[in-house]
Amino acid sequence: MATITFKDNPMTILGNEVQVGQEAPDFTVLANDLSEFRLADSQNKVRIISVIPSIDTGVCDAQTRRFNEEAGSIDNVEVLTISADLPFAQRRWCAASGLEHVQTLSDHKDLSFGLAYGLVMEELRLLARAVFVIDSKGTIVHAEYVSEGTDHPDYEKAIAAAKTAE
Template identity: 45%
Template sequence: MGHTTLWLGHPTELEGPRLSQGDGAPADFSLTSNEMQPIPGEALSGKPRVLVAVPSLDTPVCDRESRRFNEEAAKLPGVSILIVSMDLPFAQQRWCGAAGIERVKTFSDFKERSFGRAYGVFAPAVGLLARAVFVIDASDVVQHVEYLSDVSDEPDYDAALKAARALG
């Protein structure tokens, strides 16, 4: 049995590995930009980054989390913050515009679900990504990881941001 998260109080199986600090960051995946362009995982390699997996930007917890990371991005020069969900790129673009989100980038895993499987956050029973945060250095090594045990919880921002600041 793989790892799970609580979804509306029910244990939900997640596909893919459970990454740990010190693991190499997977790059064998493809995302879709807000402009409907494919973004291969390799294109993100070699740069310090925070990957934030969320179920949907249109939920209150994801909205708060994404806004918080957008605010914090101003204090993290040289570190990209990328938010990944299963939302359609059109919905992501609309949400970013309505929320005034300009410092983080949003990407969709709706086509292949390959990011979710590579990072161990795809929940096939609900067709969404579980909540998790990955801080990855320029050498593509995971420096911090948090899989939320319940998708309704927010991450430990202080721990993630401390790890992100150490990248710069």
């Protein structure tokens, strides 16, 4: 299990860390309209899953915007930004941001995604920062657990993995 800190404080991480090459675990999160969304709902596409602690922070905002920009230039890719924010906060942020290539999803209800991917910071009940790329067949082709929650992920590696995934 990766060691993860948030503002230099060690976090207890709950759930199961995933590895490149394994089948992506399914999960259930909430869309901004409170409907359920499952990974299986986006089959036959390459998925970039951008995981952030909270949409209302600078690094999380920048990460979401960066993947939105990049996704516009990649065929057959869907960007899912997942946090433990309430769907209402995500909807408000989306309305103000005008982004068109990213879908924000909430894991607030039962942390289904965070537990399935080993990202729940127990002390904060937030998700640790990470990026996953899942190919159209459901295999994880890129996994990055960012060791410090206030740092940016390696955008270039994730985008390169998405561009070469089938």
